[in-house]
Amino acid sequence: MEFFEYLTGKGGFMILALIVVVLFLYNKYKHWRYLKSSSKRKK
Structure with a gap:
């Protein structure tokens, strides 16, 4: 209970x-990595 x-x-x-x-x-980092990888896929 002390911890609580x-x-x-x-x-x-x-x-x-x-x-x-x-x-x-x-x-934010996960979202940024996702955007970075998705932009690579478009090329």
Whole structure:
């Protein structure tokens, strides 16, 4: 339960924000790679 209390605290918010940023950057990178590979296919 201590871990859950930590997650709902300030430290947990920092971890949550970090996860959101990582997921956002990962999706952007994946999308960019997809666009790059699709543009190669068109040629």
